[in-house]
Each structure stands twice: as C-alpha cells, then as structure tokens.
Amino acid sequence: MAKPVPRLTPDDIQRIIATAWDDRPPFDAVLRTHGLTHGQVVALLKRELTPNAYKVWTARTKSAAGSPARNARR
Structure with missing residues (x-):
C-alpha cells in the first residue's frame, strides 16, 4: 500500500499534475522534484x-511506458 500523500500547497499539486501529464512516464520526474513515490502520485x-x-491519464501513462523503451529491448 502506498504511503499517504503529504500535505501539499495548491501550487505544488498543480505542478505535480502538470508533470504527470507530460508525454513521457512522469514518475521519476515527480519523485526527483517533489519526493512523491509512484503510489503517492497515483493517489x-x-x-x-x-x-x-x-x-x-492512466491510459496515456501505460502506453507511454510501453512504447519506445519496451520496443528497444526486444
């Protein structure tokens, strides 16, 4: 189970959402900039x-995670 999401300011929430809507898988970027784990971002x-x-968003994340990187490993 994911850790609870810490209290965030409305500005932080908007920045996290904007990062998550980016075209590449956002979880590493959110972890680096805001310290949130994958489960916390999803929650x-x-x-x-x-x-x-x-x-x-979940459909975009799943398709972005599986496209170039997954095909490059084959």
Missing part, C-alpha cells in the same frame, strides 16, 4: 482529477 491524481481525466 494524488485519483483524488484531484475528474474520473474521466484520471482514466485518460
């Missing part, structure tokens, strides 16, 4: 985004 976005936006 934060699930809480802050609309259900439809969250579904779109």
